[in-house]
Amino acid sequence: MSDQGVVYTTFIATELTREYERRARIDSRAAATVTAATGLLTVAVAALALIRGKDLQVHGLAGALVAATTVAFLVSAVLASVAAVNWQYWVASPDPTLQSMLGEEHWQDTETTARNNVGSLNIETLTTLRHGNNRKSAFLLGALLAQVAATLLLTSAVVAIA
Numbered sequence: 306m307s308d309q310g311v312v313y314t315t316f317i318a319t320e321l322t323r324e325y326e327r328r329a330r331i332d333s334r335a336a337a338t339v340t341a342a343t344g345l346l347t348v349a350v351a352a353l354a355l356i357r358g359k360d361l362q363v364h365g366l367a368g369a370l371v372a373a374t375t376v377a378f379l380v381s382a383v384l385a386s387v388a389a390v391n392w393q394y395w396v397a398s399p400d401p402t403l404q405s406m407l408g409e410e411h412w413q414d415t416e417t418t419a420r421n422n423v424g425s426l427n428i429e430t431l432t433t434l435r436h437g438n439n440r441k442s443a444f445l446l447g448a449l450l451a452q453v454a455a456t457l458l459l460t461s462a463v464v465a466i467a
Contacts, residue, residue: 309417314424321431324438331388331441338385338448345452346378349459356466363466370462377455384448392437397426 353363353371363371397403405411411422 307415307417310420310424314420314427317424317427317431321427321434324431324434328434328438328441331438331445335385335389335441335445335448338445338452339382339389342378342382342385342448342452342455345455345459346375349374349378349462352459352463353466356463363462367462367465370458370465374455374458374462377451377458381448381451381455384444384451388441388444388448390441392440394433394437395429397430402426 349371406419406422411419414422
């Protein structure tokens with residue numbers, strides 16, 4: 306039995322597993338960010354109502370800060386929602402790719418050749434999955450930065466109103 310390529314294909318498979326796990330973490334963080342943005346916006350409106358009462362009317366700098374806060378939280382929610390999108394990535398198709406592994410074309414392949422073929426398929430999946438995850442991460446970073454900006458704007462608005 307040849308173990309040629311085992312170290313490499315094991316490494317590639319591990320990288321692919323890590324990238325799937327990374328995708329799940331990004332999706333989880335994106336969902337939490339959407340929830341946080343909408344929750345913080347609700348808290349902001351409630352805080353303003355408590356400070357000034359139900360007939361709150363905000364003008365001038367305070368009004369601009371409240372409007373900017375709302376926009377920043379909405380931008381955060383939108384970016385986090387986009388980060389949660391399931392960007393397409395390549396996987397081996399059951400037919401013909403996977404099916405061909407059981408057919409005459411590949412059934413007689415050596416273990417080394419089979420490992421090489423599987424490793425190549427994993428690399429194709431890993432490449433496109435990582436690209437999509439990087440895109441998701443960029444949107445998530447934007448969402449988090451928008452939340453930080455919104456929190457700072459909200460603090461400034463509360464100070465200006467109070």
